[in-house]
Amino acid sequence: MSVTDAAVQEAGPRQRTERIVNDFAIQVATVNGSGSQTANLVLLRSIFQMGVPVGGKNMFPSNIAGLPTWYTIRASAKGYVGRKKEVDLLVAMNPETAREDVLSLAPGAAVIYDEPLKLNVLRDDVVFYPIPFDKLMQPITHDAKLRRLVRNMVYDGALSKLLSIDMGQMEKALRKQLGKKQKAIELNMSALKAGFDYVEANLPKQDPFVIEPMDKTTGMILIEGNAAAAIGCMMAGVTFVGWYPITPSSSLCESLIDYLKKYRRDPDTGKATYAVIQAEDELAALGMVLGAGWVGARAMTSSAGPGISLMAEFTGLGYYAEIPAVIFDVQRCGPSTGLPTRTGQQDILSTSILSHGDTKHPLLLPSSVTECYTMAMEAFDLAEQMQTPVFVMSDLDLGMNTWMAKPFDYPTTPLQRGKRLDAETLKRVGQFARYRDVDGDGIPYRTVAGDGMPAYFTRGSGHNELAQYSERAEDYSKNLERLSRKFETARTLVPKPDVEMLAKGTVGILAYGTTHWAIVESRDQLRHEAGLETSYLRLRAYPFTPEVMQFIDACDRVYVVEQNRDSQMLSLLRMECSPAHIAKLRAIPHYAGLPIDGRSVTTDLLRQERGEPAVAIEHSRLGTVGGD
Amino acid sequence: MSTPAQPAPGKKVNRIGLEPVAYRGSKTTLCAGCGHNAITERIIDAFFEMGIEPTEVIKLSGIGCSSKSPAYFLNGSHGFNSVHGRMPSVATGAVVSNRKMIAIGISGDGDTGAIGIGQFVHLMRRNLPMIYVIEDNGCYGLTKGQFSPTADVGSTLKTGVVNDLPPIDTCTLAIELGASFVARSFSGDPKQLKAILKAALSHRGTCMIDVLSPCVTFNDHDGSTKSYSYAKDHEEPLADVSFVPFFEDINVDYDPGTTTAVTLHNGSKLLLSKLAEDYNPTDKHRALSLLRETTAREEFATGILYVEPDKQDFLDLLGIVDEPLAALDTSRVRPGRAALDEIMESFR
Numbered sequence: 001m002s003v004t005d006a007a008v009q010e011a012g013p014r015q016r017t018e019r020i021v022n023d024f025a026i027q028v029a030t031v032n033g034s035g036s037q038t039a040n041l042v043l044l045r046s047i048f049q050m051g052v053p054v055g056g057k058n059m060f061p062s063n064i065a066g067l068p069t070w071y072t073i074r075a076s077a078k079g080y081v082g083r084k085k086e087v088d089l090l091v092a093m094n095p096e097t098a099r100e101d102v103l104s105l106a107p108g109a110a111v112i113y114d115e116p117l118k119l120n121v122l123r124d125d126v127v128f129y130p131i132p133f134d135k136l137m138q139p140i141t142h143d144a145k146l147r148r149l150v151r152n153m154v155y156d157g158a159l160s161k162l163l164s165i166d167m168g169q170m171e172k173a174l175r176k177q178l179g180k181k182q183k184a185i186e187l188n189m190s191a192l193k194a195g196f197d198y199v200e201a202n203l204p205k206q207d208p209f210v211i212e213p214m215d216k217t218t219g220m221i222l223i224e225g226n227a228a229a230a231i232g233c234m235m236a237g238v239t240f241v242g243w244y245p246i247t248p249s250s251s252l253c254e255s256l257i258d259y260l261k262k263y264r265r266d267p268d269t270g271k272a273t274y275a276v277i278q279a280e281d282e283l284a285a286l287g288m289v290l291g292a293g294w295v296g297a298r299a300m301t302s303s304a305g306p307g308i309s310l311m312a313e314f315t316g317l318g319y320y321a322e323i324p325a326v327i328f329d330v331q332r333c334g335p336s337t338g339l340p341t342r343t344g345q346q347d348i349l350s351t352s353i354l355s356h357g358d359t360k361h362p363l364l365l366p367s368s369v370t371e372c373y374t375m376a377m378e379a380f381d382l383a384e385q386m387q388t389p390v391f392v393m394s395d396l397d398l399g400m401n402t403w404m405a406k407p408f409d410y411p412t413t414p415l416q417r418g419k420r421l422d423a424e425t426l427k428r429v430g431q432f433a434r435y436r437d438v439d440g441d442g443i444p445y446r447t448v449a450g451d452g453m454p455a456y457f458t459r460g461s462g463h464n465e466l467a468q469y470s471e472r473a474e475d476y477s478k479n480l481e482r483l484s485r486k487f488e489t490a491r492t493l494v495p496k497p498d499v500e501m502l503a504k505g506t507v508g509i510l511a512y513g514t515t516h517w518a519i520v521e522s523r524d525q526l527r528h529e530a531g532l533e534t535s536y537l538r539l540r541a542y543p544f545t546p547e548v549m550q551f552i553d554a555c556d557r558v559y560v561v562e563q564n565r566d567s568q569m570l571s572l573l574r575m576e577c578s579p580a581h582i583a584k585l586r587a588i589p590h591y592a593g594l595p596i597d598g599r600s601v602t603t604d605l606l607r608q609e610r611g612e613p614a615v616a617i618e619h620s621r622l623g624t625v626g627g628d
Numbered sequence: 629m630s631t632p633a634q635p636a637p638g639k640k641v642n643r644i645g646l647e648p649v650a651y652r653g654s655k656t657t658l659c660a661g662c663g664h665n666a667i668t669e670r671i672i673d674a675f676f677e678m679g680i681e682p683t684e685v686i687k688l689s690g691i692g693c694s695s696k697s698p699a700y701f702l703n704g705s706h707g708f709n710s711v712h713g714r715m716p717s718v719a720t721g722a723v724v725s726n727r728k729m730i731a732i733g734i735s736g737d738g739d740t741g742a743i744g745i746g747q748f749v750h751l752m753r754r755n756l757p758m759i760y761v762i763e764d765n766g767c768y769g770l771t772k773g774q775f776s777p778t779a780d781v782g783s784t785l786k787t788g789v790v791n792d793l794p795p796i797d798t799c800t801l802a803i804e805l806g807a808s809f810v811a812r813s814f815s816g817d818p819k820q821l822k823a824i825l826k827a828a829l830s831h832r833g834t835c836m837i838d839v840l841s842p843c844v845t846f847n848d849h850d851g852s853t854k855s856y857s858y859a860k861d862h863e864e865p866l867a868d869v870s871f872v873p874f875f876e877d878i879n880v881d882y883d884p885g886t887t888t889a890v891t892l893h894n895g896s897k898l899l900l901s902k903l904a905e906d907y908n909p910t911d912k913h914r915a916l917s918l919l920r921e922t923t924a925r926e927e928f929a930t931g932i933l934y935v936e937p938d939k940q941d942f943l944d945l946l947g948i949v950d951e952p953l954a955a956l957d958t959s960r961v962r963p964g965r966a967a968l969d970e971i972m973e974s975f976r
Contacts, residue, residue: 221975231971237961239953240725242717259971263963271949273960275724280750284717287710287747291721294708295686295729296954298961299721317711407972410965415958449686449706450726450952457699457707469654469699 020208022052022077024088028155029101031094033065038177038188039152040071044402045173046156046165047075048222051214055081055517056222056402057595062247062341068097075211078524081403082517083595089163089209091155092119093133102126110207112158127207129199131158136194141187150191157195162203163211167196221407225398228369228408229328230255232376233300234263235411238326240299241276242288244307247340248396249330252302282307286314286325293323294458296420296448298380302328304396305347306336308354315389316355319483320461322435322446324383324390324418326376331395333593342593343396345513349568351391352542357461358480362490363542364392367516369403371540377411378495384418386490387446395563397514397595421445421453432456434467435479442486487543494541499551502535507609508555510548512539512569514595515561521598522605530606539569544576552581559605561588563596643679643875651676653700658693663815663841663856664763668700670818671732671761674825675702678873686722686729690715690744693770693843694736694763713744716751719758720942726952727943730829731758738768741777741796748798752805752834754942759828759835762798763815765843766854773846780853780926786846798838799933800919803912808833808939810915811932814859815841820869824932827871830896833941840928853926864922866931867907870899892937909935 026043030036044056055074061067074084086106092098092113099122102111107125115135120128133154137147153174160170170192178184229252233241241260243253257276264273279285285301292299303311308329318325331347333339353360362382364375375392383390421432425445429436432454435444447453456467461479464470511519516538526532537551537558552558552573560570567587574582588604590596607613641647651672656665675685682704689695691712698707710718715733723731740748740762751760766779775783778798779791802810809831813821821839828835840863842848842856849855853862867888874895890898890909898909908914915934922929949956 219976221972223975227975231968235962235968237956237958239956239961240721242721263967264961266949266960269949272947273949273953273956275946275948275953277720277724277946279717280746283714284720284747284750287714287717288721288724290710291688291708291718291723292725292954293721294706294718295722295726295952297721297725299725313711314714321708407975408968410968411962415962447706448726448954449722449729450684450955452683455683455704455706457709459709 018208019210020088021210021212022075022214024209025072025074025084025086026089026091026159027087028071028073028091029094029097030069030071030152031065031096032061032063032067032069034093034152035149036069036071036093036152039156040073041402042153042170042173042177043156043159043165044073045176045222046160046169047073047211048217048404049169049172050166050211051217052077052211053079053081053216053404055404057083057397058401059594060341062339068094077214077216079216080517080521080598082514082521083597085597085599089207091159092117093152093155110209112155112162129158129162129203131155131195131198136198137191140190140194146187150188153188153191154195157192157197158199160192161196161199162205162207163209165211167192217404219407220404222402222404223369224251224400224402225366225369225372225394226252226330226400227255228372228405229376229392229394229399230259231408232373233326233380234259236298236377236380237415238298238300238380239274240289240292240297241274242279242285242292242299242301243276244279244282244285244303246282246304246307248332248400249302249304249307249328251400252328252330282310283314286311286318286327289325289327290314290318290321290323293318293325293383294321294448296451298384299324300326300328300380302330304330304332304340305334308347308351312355315361316357316359317460318389319355319359319361320357321458322387322444324387326379326383326390326392328392328394330399331393339593341396343514343563343595344591344593345393345395345515345563346568346591348393348562348564349566349571351393352572360487360543361388362386362390362494364390364495365512365540365542366392366394366398367513367538369398369405370408372398373408375495381416382490382493385416385443385493386486387418387443388486393513395514419443419445420451421447426453433465435463435482436465437482437485441489442482442484443489491543491545494543494545496545497540497547497551498538499547500536501551501554502533504554505556506533506535508535508537508551508558509561509605510537510539510551510558511561513563515563515590518596518598518601519561522601525598525602526605529602532606532609542572544573548573549577549581552577552584555584557584557586559586559588559608561590561596561601563590565589565591642676644681646676646679646682648672648676650682650704651702653698653703656697656700658696659845661844662693663765663839663843664694664697665700666815666818667761667763667821667839667841668697670821670825671701673822674829677822678826678829679875680730680829684728684730686731687734688715688719688722688731689734690736690739691770692736692739692768694734695739697734697763698732713739713742714747715739716744716747716760720751720754720756723756723758724943724946724948725954727948727950728952733758733760735760735762736776737762737764737766737778737798738776740798745777745796749801749805752802752807752836755806755808755833755939756942757832757834759825759837762836762838763841764798764838764854765841765847766852767843767847769843769846773843778854783852783854786849797919797923798836800916802834802836803915803934807836808936808941809835809932810934811835812838812840812928812930814863814928814930815839816856816860817863817930820865820930823869823871826873827869827892827896827898827932830871830873830892830894831935831937832893833936833939859928862927864927864929866918866929866933869931872897872899890935890937898932898935909933910937
């Protein structure tokens with residue numbers, strides 16, 4: 001368009017001939033609240049529609065508007081959907097962070113930026129594509145507010161041209177995103193085209209990054225873990241939801257409310273076959289869930305670390321009073337004034353023994369959106385079978401980011417409602433004793449109000465087999481032993497780990513949750529770059545099933561990779577392992593608030609293999625300083 | 629649910645054929661003479677006389693002396709001694725999940741006014757159908773006599789410590805927050821308390837009943853405004869409460885000129901015969917100013933302070949099905965294959 005634009009271009013690095021196809025990461029740096037979400041999802045979706053595996057991760061501040069936010073889209077022909085540490089293509093829209101964003105790029109990266117920012121002066125080893133966003137927006141609309149909202153679509157258009165992303169796919173993705181809002185679609189399309197045309201006319205391609213059609217996403221869906229979990233809860237037949245808003249968990253219950261409203265109305269009366277109550281706090285949320293579970297409802301709540309802490313007292317009551325409850329912990333960093341919008345696996349140890357007294361709780365550990373769906377259903381079954389609170393340990397990365405998956409299967413197994421006393425069983429056992437271990441598995445029979453079976457009085461630990469108040473030492477210790485027996489039974493009911501065991505005597509990796517995606521990539525890197533073959537156990541639940549000890553047995557050493565500072569799962573393993581097993585365990589901790597990446601695991605594991613101390617701290621600059 | 633049984637000759641039975649023993653519970657472990665035991669007796673009387681089927685009742689409590697008492701009545705009902713100050717949430721989950729149950733919650737002044745004030749506030753706001761009794765002795769009995777938030781300014785502990793913080797009036801709070809049936813009584817007034825409890829059993833919505841119940845061990849002395857003698861001397865019954873269940877004819881003894889009748893949702897009649905003044909329990913402003921006036925005189929207004937018979941309760945607000953949510957079978961709670969297909973399509 002102008003002479004200066006071309007001049008800027010020429011100041012870039014020399015033309016490169018190599019092509020990097022379907023294997024790079026795009027990072028869009030914007031300001032929170034600037035309406036970049038639509039543009040980012042359209043970009044993600046259009047690559048997905050071209051059959052290329054993608055993953056989208058939003059790294060956002062604890063703020064509604066005004067602070068920096070980064071959205072990363074990774075395209076990976078090999079199907080790596082974990083975070084890629086290195087940014088290959090930067091879209092620099094945030095004046096405040098642009099300079100640092102550019103300086104942190106590796107040589108050879110490319111930058112699309114808002115022309116007035118003049119980022120091209122910063123370095124000469126990256127490709128710069130200056131785009132006059134405001135100038136391009138002028139003819140599209142005179143409405144300043146609308147202009148701001150659709151402005152981001154310009155970079156989608158530019159990327160479409162630069163990366164060879166089919167404009168038809170962009171339009172399809174846009175229509176998917178905006179639904180039937182015809183005027184909005186037209187406006188966005190104009191911005192999209194403006195970006196495309198500008199690049200076509202002014203900016204010759206100088207970077208190696210290209211999207212080429214593949215067939216690896218056929219029939220797949222793009223979904224967030226929280227939505228997947230919500231669908232699972234609905235299909236599990238949840239009847240009671242008590243919740244309190246908290247990032248990053250809120251969207252789980254909010255999605256669930258939407259689905260329940262649509263699909264859980266009585267066909268004859270139109271009335272709800274469920275109840276959702278936004279409680280006054282997390283204490284009340286779990287209190288309501290226990291009240292509901294006590295009368296036989298399938299009841300759940302969803303929260304994150306601070307809320308889970310508030311639920312500690314009720315969790316203990318649930319454990320001792322033996323009431324089913326499903327609790328989602330969408331994990332994030334630290335306290336409310338910590339990094340509430342950043343991910344982690346930091347609640348493992350505290351949740352496994354949440355509460356006072358001798359308590360321990362089953363934890364389910366989903367690593368994918370599919371498991372958010374299936375484990376939601378498994379959690380309800382397990383909670384009723386075990387008559388105890390069950391936790392599903394998701395995290396922000398899984399819950400709030402966008403992941404590919406095959407469409408979820410319709411559940412074929414009936415709901416497992418656990419040991420509920422009926423007339424036949426009562427006849428067989430002779431007398432109803434709420435806390436008697438009739439079957440030897442530690443799980444007693446229960447009755448609920450209104451079921452026509454004998455009533456009992458529910459209280460904490462001070463009771464005998466007949467649920468009568470007792471402070472006798474023998475009653476108390478016998479009850480505790482039965483509860484232990486019950487926990488042993490849980491080992492036979494929880495999901496078994498996924499194990500890939502190579503020949504005996506190899507290096508093993510043990511991980512869980514979203515760490516899995518870094519491991520997938522790291523194992524390939526270890527194999528290709530260092531010739532190191534690794535065995536892998538992906539943990540899917542606590543308590544540990546026998547496969548876990550067998551795996552440690554069979555390995556020379558086992559690297560336990562997790563997203564917390566103190567190696568919390570490793571600590572849980574230590575509690576159960578023999579000294580010989582403990583000696584084999586190595587820690588690879590990751591605690592940056594950002595999703596773990598394969599490269600960090602590979603680097604740390606190889607360093608430890610060479611006998612150097614573990615250093616897994618990622619000094620990333622994707623954060624907010626100041627503000628608030 | 630229950631079939632009225634043929635009364636056995638010579639035995640006292642209620643309208644569903646049950647004897648009083650069916651309404652009793654385990655032996656109390658509270659102190660002899662504790663006001664809470666008298667309240668337990670009135671609960672037994674009220675449920676018996678109203679012919680409530682014990683298997684259709686759930687009884688809940690928090691923690692404290694008061695909260696032990698659900699074990700002492702209605703042995704045939706499911707009971708839940710939950711955690712300190714948080715019975716309202718447990719009751720909310722239980723009542724919403726099985727709307728067929730009649731719920732009675734027993735709390736104390738500490739359990740409600742201190743640790744449980746947050747949950748109390750939201751229970752009242754929601755107007756959840758349940759009876760919520762505060763056994764109010766102005767002190768913590770089970771931890772040996774510390775002040776509670778309903779202790780009056782100037783009341784003293786046995787150790788001589790004086791309370792210098794103002795009390796919370798749970799009745800004022802409950803009325804302000806939306807409870808649709810608010811009453812205050814005294815454990816030593818069996819006639820009034822029983823009538824209030826029976827009326828509460830006919831009301832749909834939150835029935836908040838604050839019952840002054842002296843602690844004979846820690847708070848029944850001259851320095852205490854919650855002592856038996858103080859309560860007896862300063863109680864101001866605002867009306868003579870009588871109650872006529874829907875299954876009985878209205879007693880002709882009441883003189884229409886001095887009696888106000890309030891019809892409760894099931895057709896029962898609440899009859900208030902005026903004592904000192906023309907009291908209308910459906911007037912919220914009047915109820916609140918009465919509470920202020922009597923408090924200023926260091927008196928307790930007792931009786932049914934406020935009732936709003938037609939207020940929408942929480943279950944109606946939620947729009948849930950008529951059957952207990954907890955008892956719905958799989959076909960009603962697991963959407964069909966088409967629903968999942970449609971959802972999956974939306975993510976393609």
